[in-house]
Amino acid sequence: MSILQSVKNLVRSKSIHVAYVDVGSCNGCDIEVLACLSPRYDIEQYGIYVHNNPREADILLVIGAYTPGWEEKLHTLWEKIPDPKVAIAVGNCPISGCLFNRPHTLVDPPVSKHIPIAAEVPGCPPRPTEILAAVLSVAPLVFKDYEVAKR
Amino acid sequence: MAFPIIPYIQEVTRLEWLRKFFFVKTAPLLTPPYFRGFPELTGKTCTHALFCMMACPAPGAIDVIRTPGGWQPRIHMGHCIRCGLCVEACPNGVLTSGRILESMFYDNTRLSFSFRIDVNTDLCMGCGNCAVACPVNKLIDAQMSHGGRASTDELLLKVSEGKCHVLHVEKCTGCKTCENHCPNEAIRVSRLLEAVHGQEEEV
Amino acid sequence: MKRTVDVSVPIGPIHPCFKEPARVKCETKGEFVISAEVELGYMKKGIERIMRGRPWQEVMFLAERVCGICSVIHNMVFIEALEQMSTIAVPERAALLRVIVNELDRMQSHILANFSYCYTIEHETLAMYLLDVREHVMDELERITGARVTCAYIVPGGVRFDLRSEDVLHLRANLAVIEEEVTRYMHMFEGGPLIALRSREIGVLSRGAALEAHAVGPTARASGMPETDRRIHHPTYKKLGFSPVSRTEGDNYARIMVRFQEVLESISIIRKCLDTLPEGPIRGGGIPGAGEIAYSGEAPRGELSYFIKTDAAGRVVDISIQTPSIMNIEACCHYMLKGVSSLADVPSTFVSADPCIACTER
Numbered sequence: 001m002s003i004l005q006s007v008k009n010l011v012r013s014k015s016i017h018v019a020y021v022d023v024g025s026c027n028g029c030d031i032e033v034l035a036c037l038s039p040r041y042d043i044e045q046y047g048i049y050v051h052n053n054p055r056e057a058d059i060l061l062v063i064g065a066y067t068p069g070w071e072e073k074l075h076t077l078w079e080k081i082p083d084p085k086v087a088i089a090v091g092n093c094p095i096s097g098c099l100f101n102r103p104h105t106l107v108d109p110p111v112s113k114h115i116p117i118a119a120e121v122p123g124c125p126p127r128p129t130e131i132l133a134a135v136l137s138v139a140p141l142v143f144k145d146y147e148v149a150k151r
Numbered sequence: 152m153a154f155p156i157i158p159y160i161q162e163v164t165r166l167e168w169l170r171k172f173f174f175v176k177t178a179p180l181l182t183p184p185y186f187r188g189f190p191e192l193t194g195k196t197c198t199h200a201l202f203c204m205m206a207c208p209a210p211g212a213i214d215v216i217r218t219p220g221g222w223q224p225r226i227h228m229g230h231c232i233r234c235g236l237c238v239e240a241c242p243n244g245v246l247t248s249g250r251i252l253e254s255m256f257y258d259n260t261r262l263s264f265s266f267r268i269d270v271n272t273d274l275c276m277g278c279g280n281c282a283v284a285c286p287v288n289k290l291i292d293a294q295m296s297h298g299g300r301a302s303t304d305e306l307l308l309k310v311s312e313g314k315c316h317v318l319h320v321e322k323c324t325g326c327k328t329c330e331n332h333c334p335n336e337a338i339r340v341s342r343l344l345e346a347v348h349g350q351e352e353e354v
Numbered sequence: 355m356k357r358t359v360d361v362s363v364p365i366g367p368i369h370p371c372f373k374e375p376a377r378v379k380c381e382t383k384g385e386f387v388i389s390a391e392v393e394l395g396y397m398k399k400g401i402e403r404i405m406r407g408r409p410w411q412e413v414m415f416l417a418e419r420v421c422g423i424c425s426v427i428h429n430m431v432f433i434e435a436l437e438q439m440s441t442i443a444v445p446e447r448a449a450l451l452r453v454i455v456n457e458l459d460r461m462q463s464h465i466l467a468n469f470s471y472c473y474t475i476e477h478e479t480l481a482m483y484l485l486d487v488r489e490h491v492m493d494e495l496e497r498i499t500g501a502r503v504t505c506a507y508i509v510p511g512g513v514r515f516d517l518r519s520e521d522v523l524h525l526r527a528n529l530a531v532i533e534e535e536v537t538r539y540m541h542m543f544e545g546g547p548l549i550a551l552r553s554r555e556i557g558v559l560s561r562g563a564a565l566e567a568h569a570v571g572p573t574a575r576a577s578g579m580p581e582t583d584r585r586i587h588h589p590t591y592k593k594l595g596f597s598p599v600s601r602t603e604g605d606n607y608a609r610i611m612v613r614f615q616e617v618l619e620s621i622s623i624i625r626k627c628l629d630t631l632p633e634g635p636i637r638g639g640g641i642p643g644a645g646e647i648a649y650s651g652e653a654p655r656g657e658l659s660y661f662i663k664t665d666a667a668g669r670v671v672d673i674s675i676q677t678p679s680i681m682n683i684e685a686c687c688h689y690m691l692k693g694v695s696s697l698a699d700v701p702s703t704f705v706s707a708d709p710c711i712a713c714t715e716r
């Protein structure tokens with residue numbers, strides 16, 4: 001691997017854009033993702049910028065248990081995100097459906113059936129520190145050797 | 152609104168603000184000890200009472216499995232919602248999470264289970280499947296296990312005069328085997344959870 | 355020559371300003387919004403359907419997950435409804451602890467709502483300040499209940515954990531910090547000229563319109579309807595003695611200010627609770643039985659009602675939940691957004707009503 005490539009890897013891992021999409025959660029995980037922005041946890045000090053624009057995102061945080069309203073929409077959204085991209089499932093909902101995965105429910109978990117999920121953060125809801133740790137662990141891998149892999 | 156800029160100037164000239172601006176570091180990302188995390192084993196012996204599974208509100212969150220060293224509860228991450236009910240419900244203190252066990256000790260609180268069996272006499276046809284399947288019945292009267300006739304009134308469930316009767320509901324362990332074996336869905340076991348204060352009575 | 359065209363502008367479901375997916379469709383004439391409509395359906399999980407046939411210890415957690423932001427009040431209303439139904443007595447200490455936890459939850463919810471508003475009008479400094487002070491509230495919530503969001507604190511006949519004496523000291527110290535900070539931020543919000551430009555006289559909901567739209571919670575209280583606060587009917591709050599906040603302007607500014615004032619009010623309620631907290635047990639036991647009840651309480655966003663029917667074993671046979679946000683969203687779309695003079699104010703006005711899509715759709 002060239003030196004240029006490793007410099008690129010390093011730099012890019014410090015500049016990650018995160019978008020989050022709520023596919024039928026209870027809001028608990030939503031506000032824990034928001035809490036990551038707070039000065040206490042301050043996700044931006046790691047070079048991670050959270051906003052809600054999928055078109056410039058690198059990491060998509062998926063929250064929620066996949067309700068029927070999101071059929072196709074989630075997939076469309078996933079396609080709008082430019083490569084390279086990863087999705088992280090935050091909370092129990094996208095992993096197992098949490099308490100909603102019961103008879104008569106409308107949700108259709110897990111989300112990994114619908115889009116590829118790279119990492120999971122269990123917990124209902126996970127602590128901001130846990131979300132942070134997951135994003136940080138995935139961040140260096142998103143762009144790693146992107147040019148090499150593309151060729 | 153005359154000098155609206157003043158609050159802002161005040162804000163950035165506070166000593167506290169200046170100190171924070173120049174010197175404060177982000178707090179270390181610690182998990183406080185009072186946070187209820189995923190339940191962990193304390194190493195005490197599990198007696199397979201299954202109260203943890205009965206109390207657990209999340210589907211598929213906890214299993215009690217057989218290991219070479221005896222029974223052992225296992226928490227499934229991604230299903231467990233970290234509510235801590237299993238910790239409170241376990242009579243032996245096998246699980247722990249955050250400060251729950253400690254709090255239960257100080258506050259003298261516990262969760263107690265009682266069971267209620269309802270037999271719908273309109274649906275019951277007296278087949279006796281429930282009485283034969285019930286593991287408590289089997290212990291009390293060995294004959295029951297191979298479909299024999301009930302010989303004593305000590306039994307939990309007994310079929311007489313063509314209907315199932317609940318004789319000693321206090322012996323029920325809430326396993327719901329009877330419910331699963333009834334062909335007519337006539338018997339229904341309810342697990343009643345009660346949050347109580349006070350010492351556990353000796354059984 | 356300037357031409358104005360009528361266009362229908364959809365905002366959402368994914369929008370940088372919305373925490374949750376909702377779609378607001380605006381009919382506009384140039385920048386002027388003629389009418390707005392909200393499209394829901396992205397979060398429907400069917401919680402009430404799942405709840406049927408389950409005992410309280412399962413429904414309690416599902417109720418909490420109707421809305422993760424104001425989870426404590428859902429827990430409280432559901433459990434208190436069961437208690438009323440089967441006449442389960444609650445020890446004095448437990449009742450006060452419930453109020454403490456509920457008020458902490460209200461504080462964090464209000465601060466979060468104000469954070470969203472400030473974030474939406476791009477006043478990021480104040481937004482981050484608020485988010486920081488919210489962490490102090492979350493700390494206290496976590497210290498008492500053991501969890502930050504889904505606390506699962508209230509059970510029939512009492513609460514789950516006691517408040518320890520060393521935690522009372524922490525709580526008092528933290529309350530002082532929170533009070534000081536929130537007061538300062540409130541003054542910043544009050545005096546900020548740019549904030550005033552974006553908030554005053556925007557999204558006005560008059561008292562008449564609020565009545566017509568059945569607005570509830572801080573949205574209604576900002577339009578001069580203090581009687582909408584359900585807490586005045588709650589026995590424990592009655593004993594503590596508190597007076598609801600209200601303002602008369604009815605615009606975005608008033609809604610945010612009402613929340614600030616309620617945070618301060620909550621702090622004083624918690625102080626009163628701590629002062630009068632008696633020693634004693636925290637659980638009285640009691641198993642819910644058969645019955646049918648309609649019960650309501652004051653969620654951070656307004657009146658929350660549960661209609662519950664249980665069978666003899668305490669299982670929920672039928673349940674329906676009426677959440678506050680749906681009224682406020684209606685009020686927002688049909689009254690506040692109408693006549694907003696710029697499209698840029700649409701998200702901020704929508705956020706100022708503190709819509710919670712998760713509890714609206716369940």
Ligand code: SF4
Binds near residue numbers: 092
């Ligand atoms: S995992 Fe739990 S807290 Fe998170 S969205 Fe699902 S139900 Fe809510």
Ligand code: SF4
Binds near residue numbers: 190209212213235
């Ligand atoms: S903590 Fe709660 S959800 Fe997790 S295993 Fe125990 S009872 Fe089940």
Ligand code: SF4
Binds near residue numbers: 287323340
């Ligand atoms: S629940 Fe189990 S112990 Fe109780 S009556 Fe049924 S089979 Fe017997």
Ligand code: SF4
Binds near residue numbers: 277280281314334337
């Ligand atoms: S309750 Fe069901 S299993 Fe038991 S005797 Fe009646 S019909 Fe048979």
